[in-house]
Amino acid sequence: MPSANGSDKEIQPMTRSIIGGAAAFSNSTYFYSALSVSMLFLIWIGTTQWLAVVSTKLLPSPVSLFNEFLVISRSGYAGTTLLGNILASFFRMVLGFTLSAAVAIPVGIAMGMSGKVRGFLAPIFNGLRPVPSIGLIPLMVLWFGIGQTSKVAVIFLASFLFVVLNTAEGVRSVPVGLMRAAANLGAGRVQMFWRVVLPASLPAIFTGLKTGLAVSWAVVVAAELLGAQRGLGFMIEDAATFYRIKVVYIGLILIGLIGIAMTAAINALERRIVHWVGKS
Amino acid sequence: MAYLEISGVDKVFGTDGKPGQKVLALEGINFAVEQGEIYALLGPSGCGKSTILEIVAGFERPTRGTVLFDGARITGPEPERAMVFQQPNLFPWLTVIDNVMFGPRVQGQSDMRAAAKRAGHLLEICGLGGFEKRYPYQLSGGMRQRVAIVRVLMNNPRVLLMDEPFGALDALTRLTMQELLLAIWGELKPTIIFVTHDVDEALFLADRVGVMSRRPGRMKREVGVEIGRPRDVDVMITPKFTALKSMLIHELRNEAQATDGAPQDHTKILTG
Ligand SMILES: Nc1ncnc2c1ncn2[C@@H]1O[C@H](COP(=O)(O)OP(=O)(O)O)[C@@H](O)[C@H]1O
Numbered sequence: 001m002p003s004a005n006g007s008d009k010e011i012q013p014m015t016r017s018i019i020g021g022a023a024a025f026s027n028s029t030y031f032y033s034a035l036s037v038s039m040l041f042l043i044w045i046g047t048t049q050w051l052a053v054v055s056t057k058l059l060p061s062p063v064s065l066f067n068e069f070l071v072i073s074r075s076g077y078a079g080t081t082l083l084g085n086i087l088a089s090f091f092r093m094v095l096g097f098t099l100s101a102a103v104a105i106p107v108g109i110a111m112g113m114s115g116k117v118r119g120f121l122a123p124i125f126n127g128l129r130p131v132p133s134i135g136l137i138p139l140m141v142l143w144f145g146i147g148q149t150s151k152v153a154v155i156f157l158a159s160f161l162f163v164v165l166n167t168a169e170g171v172r173s174v175p176v177g178l179m180r181a182a183a184n185l186g187a188g189r190v191q192m193f194w195r196v197v198l199p200a201s202l203p204a205i206f207t208g209l210k211t212g213l214a215v216s217w218a219v220v221v222a223a224e225l226l227g228a229q230r231g232l233g234f235m236i237e238d239a240a241t242f243y244r245i246k247v248v249y250i251g252l253i254l255i256g257l258i259g260i261a262m263t264a265a266i267n268a269l270e271r272r273i274v275h276w277v278g279k280s
Numbered sequence: 281m282a283y284l285e286i287s288g289v290d291k292v293f294g295t296d297g298k299p300g301q302k303v304l305a306l307e308g309i310n311f312a313v314e315q316g317e318i319y320a321l322l323g324p325s326g327c328g329k330s331t332i333l334e335i336v337a338g339f340e341r342p343t344r345g346t347v348l349f350d351g352a353r354i355t356g357p358e359p360e361r362a363m364v365f366q367q368p369n370l371f372p373w374l375t376v377i378d379n380v381m382f383g384p385r386v387q388g389q390s391d392m393r394a395a396a397k398r399a400g401h402l403l404e405i406c407g408l409g410g411f412e413k414r415y416p417y418q419l420s421g422g423m424r425q426r427v428a429i430v431r432v433l434m435n436n437p438r439v440l441l442m443d444e445p446f447g448a449l450d451a452l453t454r455l456t457m458q459e460l461l462l463a464i465w466g467e468l469k470p471t472i473i474f475v476t477h478d479v480d481e482a483l484f485l486a487d488r489v490g491v492m493s494r495r496p497g498r499m500k501r502e503v504g505v506e507i508g509r510p511r512d513v514d515v516m517i518t519p520k521f522t523a524l525k526s527m528l529i530h531e532l533r534n535e536a537q538a539t540d541g542a543p544q545d546h547t548k549i550l551t552g
């Protein structure tokens with residue numbers, strides 16, 4: 001963003017790289033990221049291929065993994081193409097996460113605005129908070145069977161609390177100064193909500209959505225481990241049963257890479273929508 | 281009857297059912313402001329200056345006493361009694377022009393084109409021409425406060441309530457802002473209550489200065505500033521100005537010492 005002429009509180013780049021978060025990724029930060037990735041790769045090649053000190057039954061070499069990747073991207077896995085497996089997991093996650101956010105955001109707003117709603121729901125949510133969502137999988141299977149519904153339900157629950165609690169906190173902590181300024185300028189209750197409370201809460205809502213998304217992706221894989229006909233979690237579980245260790249690794253790496261891509265995408269969206277955050 | 285009349289106002293915080301200690305912030309506040317007058321409230325930090333403005337703005341209710349504006353009781357915030365806060369309180373997600381147009385939009389003013397034209401005019405006067413599409417975080421502190429002033433001026437307020445609006449600015453910017461405010465006042469003649477703890481600022485701007493005691497805030501003294509208008513910075517070195525300044529500084533100094541429990545004579549510590 002260009003800064004105004006005569007800005008009296010400009011942060012110098014040096015300070016920014018010290019105090020700044022992801023928004024202030026400098027070139028040297030990228031350098032060290034590249035360094036860690038290449039080191040990991042070198043150790044991997046070194047131990048499996050050059051020195052051969054690690055059994056390729058436990059950790060296949062990068063080259064053999066890549067060859068296997070070419071094979072399954074051509075012929076698929078267990079009757080489903082590789083892309084089909086990826087998309088199966090992805091759409092489960094999108095479905096569960098979207099439904100979850102669609103319910104959690106309004107509920108969070110209601111909690112943030114009303115002490116009664118907050119008091120009513122707090123014990124339920126506080127009780128659910130320490131329960132790991134993966135622990136709910138068997139219960140969801142009992143309730144909804146092993147089909148799509150139980151998996152979507154697990155994803156729904158996994159991200160729900162993060163979005164609800166962050167949204168509620170965001171709504172509660174809208175600066176009084178902004179509300180007073182708006183009231184003074186003639187905003188009524190409805191205007192106050194749409195033009196002040198909601199935009200002021202967006203940063204916190206985004207924080208909840210980001211965590212919820214990451215958790216959803218982790219949980220979809222876990223849910224697929226317990227019975228599914230397709231999906232990355234299914235692929236890993238099935239391949240492990242048949243000692244196709246390379247496929248297991250391919251599945252894990254794909255999950256990691258897709259996770260990184262999703263985080264990057266939602267971070268980019270966040271920077272676009274709540275562009276004012278962290279600047280003052 | 282005066283235009284704005286504050287009579288016998290007490291304010292006790294912590295009486296609205298919330299737990300916590302009760303604080304007597306204001307006690308027996310009486311003063312009146314005439315239409316078109318600039319009235320400065322001067323007092324040590326924590327004496328209740330902001331609280332008085334919050335009551336006049338309609339954000340807080342007096343615990344006792346009455347506040348009459350143009351003969352009617354104040355029941356809540358209204359655009360005609362416009363508050364300029366110490367923090368600009370701009371909406372960070374809106375550009376300068378959208379911040380300025382906030383009032384006309386939420387009030388559903390019928391002639392948006394006229395409002396936009398007025399916004400452009402006021403921004404130009406305040407040296408913000410060309411910055412319409414900027415976001416608040418892209419502006420300096422002085423520019424942000426000017427946007428906040430333009431934003432309330434859009435509503436044609438009859439009273440401007442200004443709570444140390446230039447307190448966070450550097451000395452030079454503050455002076456420019458004070459001159460700008462006097463220029464705006466010269467054109468629109470709003471009634472202004474200006475809160476400050478800066479004696480120079482109070483004397484430079486105001487027709488009268490009300491001096492407050494430390495907490496619980498009481499009106500201690502009222503001083504007329506008989507310096508002609510239009511004023512420029514040169515009035516600050518006139519004998520009349522310096523005499524008033526010396527008097528007000530002594531008033532404030534007594535209050536500050538009473539607050540801090542500081543000894544009357546510092547030399548005693550050193551010698552004794
Ligand atoms: N909402 C509040 N609740 C409790 N005490 C308050 C509140 N607002 C102000 N006070 C107290 O009232 C006194 C006057 O505050 P304020 O009007 O902000 O003073 P000033 O603006 O002169 O510095 C202070 O002691 C402050 O702590």
Ligand SMILES: [Mg+2]
Pocket residue numbers: 329330331443
């Ligand atoms: Mg104050």
